[in-house]
Amino acid sequence: MSSILRQHAEDLYAQELEEIRKQDDEKKPTNWKLSPQAVVLYLVGGKLKNGFEVSPKYIGSKRLMEIAVATLTTDRALLLYGLPGTAKSWVSEHLAAAISGDSTLIIQGTAGTGEEAVRYGWNYAKLLAEGPSEKALVETPVMRAMKDGKIARIEELTRIGADVQDTLITILSEKTLPVPELNTEIQAVKGFNIIATANNRDKGVNELSSALKRRFNTVILPVPDSIDEEIDIVRRRVESFEKVMELPAEKPALQEIRRIVTIFRELRSGVTLDGKTKIKIPTGTLSTAEAISVVNNGLAMAAYFGDGQIKAADLAAGILGAVVKDPVQDKIVWQEYLETVVKPRDEWKDVYRACRDLPSM
Numbered sequence: 514m515s516s517i518l519r520q521h522a523e524d525l526y527a528q529e530l531e532e533i534r535k536q537d538d539e540k541k542p543t544n545w546k547l548s549p550q551a552v553v554l555y556l557v558g559g560k561l562k563n564g565f566e567v568s569p570k571y572i573g574s575k576r577l578m579e580i581a582v583a584t585l586t587t588d589r590a591l592l593l594y595g596l597p598g599t600a601k602s603w604v605s606e607h608l609a610a611a612i613s614g615d616s617t618l619i620i621q622g623t624a625g626t627g628e629e630a631v632r633y634g635w636n637y638a639k640l641l642a643e644g645p646s647e648k649a650l651v652e653t654p655v656m657r658a659m660k661d662g663k664i665a666r667i668e669e670l671t672r673i674g675a676d677v678q679d680t681l682i683t684i685l686s687e688k689t690l691p692v693p694e695l696n697t698e699i700q701a702v703k704g705f706n707i708i709a710t711a712n713n714r715d716k717g718v719n720e721l722s723s724a725l726k727r728r729f730n731t732v733i734l735p736v737p738d739s740i741d742e743e744i745d746i747v748r749r750r751v752e753s754f755e756k757v758m759e760l761p762a763e764k765p766a767l768q769e770i771r772r773i774v775t776i777f778r779e780l781r782s783g784v785t786l787d788g789k790t791k792i793k794i795p796t797g798t799l800s801t802a803e804a805i806s807v808v809n810n811g812l813a814m815a816a817y818f819g820d821g822q823i824k825a826a827d828l829a830a831g832i833l834g835a836v837v838k839d840p841v842q843d844k845i846v847w848q849e850y851l852e853t854v855v856k857p858r859d860e861w862k863d864v865y866r867a868c869r870d871l872p873s874m
């Protein structure tokens with residue numbers, strides 16, 4: 514097993530990608546490693562003709578993945594949009610891995626992301642010594658993607674200031690990147706495109722300018738439809754985490770995952786699953802990604818400070834941490850949920866007790 518803490522998708526799933534490639538007899542767009550159909554198969558999983566099982570990466574609508582992949586074959590870029598923790602970054606990474614065999618051409622958008630991080634920068638020592646030259650130029654991931662005909666990824670696009678966002682307009686509409694200092698330009702090679710992600714919940718984000726909006730096709734990734742789908746997502750992600758972290762714990766019982774996901778879905782929607790009891794909604798988002806972390810945390814607690822089998826007591830602190838983001842408001846919401854929903858459920862007595870016993874309650 515690799516000692517790298519987090520492998521890139523194209524390395525971690527190298528075998529799957531290779532098996533798919535061998536069976537892929539559909540037409541590939543120029544510089545794509547796989548055909549669009551094969552990329553979707555890689556994303557949603559399935560069985561190959563030779564019986565090889567491809568694991569699902571994205572769990573949810575196959576149609577959405579088809580729309581995303583189809584977009585990338587056109588002259589428009591792809592924007593994955595949605596609530597936090599709906600697999601936007603995850604899908605973006607796997608798309609880049611499957612299409613270009615490289616998910617590393619990435620720009621992390623922040624309020625401090627400047628133009629030189631998107632277009633190109635300069636190595637100032639060289640610039641001062643030799644003046645502007647090809648060698649003094651510092652390429653960005655976008656520039657490299659244009660040269661190599663690959664997918665560039667921009668994370669959290671709407672965190673980037675509007676003026677810097679707009680530097681993408683020429684790149685996306687003209688598919689060129691002018692370098693006036695060298696009196697030249699970079700022309701994108703076929704296969705180049707951009708996948709951006711953005712979420713609509715975080716504070717301090719900028720609007721996407723309308724000029725830029727017109728150059729992106731937006732695919733909205735939804736919160737998982739059904740509880741079973743969400744349980745499936747959490748289970749699969751937790752199992753792979755367990756493997757990577759080499760935790761000496763047993764697989765969490767499906768029942769524990771079901772309880773966590775139930776709590777998350779009820780608090781998220783403001784009503785119990787049976788539709789009978791209304792509850793208050795906490796300020797945080799309670800995404801699937803957080804449900805995954807709660808279970809991962811529980812596993813670590815069980816492995817190192819419990820008996821190796823995940824129990825309510827191992828999960829309680831994680832649940833509290835995920836739900837109570839605002840120490841005053843959310844605490845009231847959580848206490849009310851504990852008393853009116855958790856306490857009356859006979860088979861949830863252990864959850865109720867574990868949560869009540871927490872030092873911070």
Ligand SMILES: Nc1ncnc2c1ncn2[C@@H]1O[C@H](COP(=O)(O)OP(=O)(O)OP(=O)(O)O)[C@@H](O)[C@H]1O
Nearest residue numbers: 570571572573597598599600601602603712801802
């Ligand atoms: N539908 C889904 N299918 C597969 N995995 C999912 C799904 N929804 C969430 N996940 C898992 O949730 C985790 C978090 O996803 P990711 O980081 O991509 O979220 P995000 O949408 O980029 O969130 P943010 O807006 O906070 O950046 C990933 O490990 C991913 O596997």
Ligand SMILES: [Mg+2]
Nearest residue numbers: 601602603710
């Ligand atoms: Mg993300």
